[in-house]
Amino acid sequence: xxxxxxxxxxxxxxxxxxxxxxxxxxxxxxxxxxxxxxxxxxxxxxxxxxxxxxxxxxxxxxxxxxxxxxxxxxxxxxxxxxxxxxxx
Amino acid sequence: xxxxxxxxxxxxxxxxxxxxxxxxxxxxxxxxxxxxxxxxxxxxxxxxxxxxxxxxxxxxxxxxxxxxxxxxxxxxxxxxxxxxxxxxxxxxxxxxxxxxxxxxxxxxxxxxxxxxxxxxxxxxxxxxxxxxxxxxxxxxxxxxxxxxxxxxxxxxxxxxxxxxxxxxxxxxxxxxxxxxxxxxxxxxxxxxxxxxxxxxxxxxxxxxxxxxxxxxxxxxxxxxxxxxxxxxxxxxxxxxxxxxxxxxxxxxxxxxxxxxxxxxxxxxxxxxxxxxxxxxxxxxxxxxxxxxxxxxxxxxxxxxxxxxxxxxxxxxxxxxxxxxxxxxxxxxxxxxxxxxxxxxxxxxxxxxxxxxxxxxxxxxxxxxxxxxxxxxxxxxxxxxxxxxxxxxxxxxxxxxxxxxxxxxxxxxxxxxxxxxxxxxxxxxxxxxxxxxxxxxxxxxxxxxxxxxxxxxxxxxxxxxxx
Numbered sequence: 001x002x003x004x005x006x007x008x009x010x011x012x013x014x015x016x017x018x019x020x021x022x023x024x025x026x027x028x029x030x031x032x033x034x035x036x037x038x039x040x041x042x043x044x045x046x047x048x049x050x051x052x053x054x055x056x057x058x059x060x061x062x063x064x065x066x067x068x069x070x071x072x073x074x075x076x077x078x079x080x081x082x083x084x085x086x087x088x
Numbered sequence: 089x090x091x092x093x094x095x096x097x098x099x100x101x102x103x104x105x106x107x108x109x110x111x112x113x114x115x116x117x118x119x120x121x122x123x124x125x126x127x128x129x130x131x132x133x134x135x136x137x138x139x140x141x142x143x144x145x146x147x148x149x150x151x152x153x154x155x156x157x158x159x160x161x162x163x164x165x166x167x168x169x170x171x172x173x174x175x176x177x178x179x180x181x182x183x184x185x186x187x188x189x190x191x192x193x194x195x196x197x198x199x200x201x202x203x204x205x206x207x208x209x210x211x212x213x214x215x216x217x218x219x220x221x222x223x224x225x226x227x228x229x230x231x232x233x234x235x236x237x238x239x240x241x242x243x244x245x246x247x248x249x250x251x252x253x254x255x256x257x258x259x260x261x262x263x264x265x266x267x268x269x270x271x272x273x274x275x276x277x278x279x280x281x282x283x284x285x286x287x288x289x290x291x292x293x294x295x296x297x298x299x300x301x302x303x304x305x306x307x308x309x310x311x312x313x314x315x316x317x318x319x320x321x322x323x324x325x326x327x328x329x330x331x332x333x334x335x336x337x338x339x340x341x342x343x344x345x346x347x348x349x350x351x352x353x354x355x356x357x358x359x360x361x362x363x364x365x366x367x368x369x370x371x372x373x374x375x376x377x378x379x380x381x382x383x384x385x386x387x388x389x390x391x392x393x394x395x396x397x398x399x400x401x402x403x404x405x406x407x408x409x410x411x412x413x414x415x416x417x418x419x420x421x422x423x424x425x426x427x428x429x430x431x432x433x434x435x436x437x438x439x440x441x442x443x444x445x446x447x448x449x450x451x452x453x454x455x456x457x458x459x460x461x462x463x464x465x466x467x468x469x470x471x472x473x474x475x476x477x478x479x480x481x482x483x484x485x486x487x488x489x490x491x492x493x494x495x496x497x498x499x500x501x502x503x504x505x506x507x508x509x510x511x512x513x514x515x516x517x518x519x520x521x522x523x524x525x526x527x528x529x530x531x532x533x534x535x536x537x538x539x540x541x542x543x544x545x546x547x548x549x550x551x552x553x554x
Contacts, residue, residue: 023118024118029291029292030291030367030368030370033291033368033370034370035117035118035121037370037372038125040118040121040122040125041118041122042122042126043125048148049151049152049155051155051160051254051255051257051258052155052156052157052160052161052255053258053259054258055257055258055261056254056257056258056267056369056371058151058254058373064372064374065147065372065373065374065375066370066371066372066373067254067257067369067370067371067372067373068368068369068370068371069257069261069366069368069369071368072368072369072370
């Protein structure tokens with residue numbers, strides 16, 4: 001149970017798996033952009049694919065695909081889903 | 089007394105408010121946004137049934153292909169070559185047809201003017217100046233635009249363009265720019281002024297400026313008919329079979345060169361006057377849609393083709409009159425046109441062009457569409473050839489004025505890398521709000537264009553290749 005509560009950054013999320021947003025450590029314009037897209041604490045997010053060179057990663061949030069660079073994703077903190085929660 | 093104490097209270101209250109805001113930092117606003125989204129979620133759960141499942145599956149299959157490690161880039165290049173191949177092959181016959189019809193009508197116009205007993209100079213200005221330039225602009229410009237714009241709008245409507253930004257972002261990041269710059273470059277294919285305006289999608293001011301200053305390195309619709317015409321005459325024409333596909337490859341090569349220059353200049357700007365690190369990228373990848381045929385036709389024909397053609401015609405008509413007058417008013421032995429061209433000739437020769445070509449580019453400042461028509465007009469008004477009716481005869485005109493393959497390559501290079509048109513400069517000024525940036529957007533491509541042509545010409549001449 002303790003293990004499920006461990007907090008990671010979004011950039012460490014392995015491809016295809018889902019997790020829940022804990023907090024945004026971003027600031028300024030980018031923080032607002034991310035909030036506007038509905039990436040708020042509590043939101044479920046799933047990593048879908050990486051770009052050809054492996055950098056921007058596309059995430060599925062609320063039915064929309066959004067690509068983020070790893071530098072930005074690393075400032076978004078997430079926790080693993082406990083089993084049985086709905087998928088994104 | 090009262091006023092002083094109340095103002096002190098006010099500043100105290102302000103200080104306290106600041107303190108509260110700083111201690112809670114973002115958590116308060118986060119809570120508001122989270123609540124709004126929570127509410128919206130509740131509402132959508134009530135009123136929407138989820139039908140999107142299979143759509144996401146369909147998107148996945150296409151995305152697996154177009155953003156894959158192995159097929160992502162080759163597919164992008166294939167699309168580029170494909171679009172230009174269709175444009176060149178498709179434009180070939182209508183261009184020839186339009187040219188023969190429009191020039192046949194010119195002879196008819198001449199007859200009417202003679203019948204009316206109009207003075208020679210009226211006939212010269214209106215028919216040989218205005219009408220002939222217009223005929224050229226329409227014959228050269230209209231068919232490629234009428235094919236390219238619908239194709240481009242189809243790609244835009246289908247949702248593919250953001251995938252280009254997704255694929256290319258890491259390269260732009262290395263140049264310390266934004267991946268969305270590739271979208272503004274796509275808009276630049278249509279029109280650089282539109283491309284500059286579209287730079288508003290880039291959030292970081294530094295990266296937006298980089299995108300604005302480099303947009304001109306994508307050949308716009310006013311330039312690639314020129315590129316297509318010259319390639320067809322000098323490169324594709326030399327290898328008769330498969331000429332269509334070879335022309336498409338050459339044009340694509342020129343565009344790739346433009347992209348390479350864009351990235352290099354973006355990087356150089358980031359290292360010098362626009363210092364900074366790449367900021368963030370938030371890019372939405374929308375679902376693929378079946379393009380709406382009606383909307384595609386409307387947007388590409390009315391909004392784009394006719395809009396651009398109209399602009400070209402408005403500028404070409406007076407330009408045609410001016411060129412004819414310049415070519416037919418004599419100062420001593422030479423016409424004004426020849427005098428200016430002769431003055432520019434040493435500089436032109438230095439970079440593998442000639443005085444007339446350089447003058448055509450300068451006179452083409454209002455719109456790049458009219459560069460080739462001006463050039464042909466200038467050659468025709470001075471040379472022995474007075475009339476011709478098909479695009480193939482263009483080769484004879486150019487060759488008889490001393491063109492070699494090196495001249496052709498230099499004209500294409502200079503067309504890709506020279507100052508932006510007046511509209512683009514004005515748009516840059518409006519978007520950046522500064523004369524300094526507008527001037528730089530003029531200076532950077534001009535310097536690069538002159539240097540590139542100069543180096544190529546000197547190297548080729550050194551090895552005695554042309």
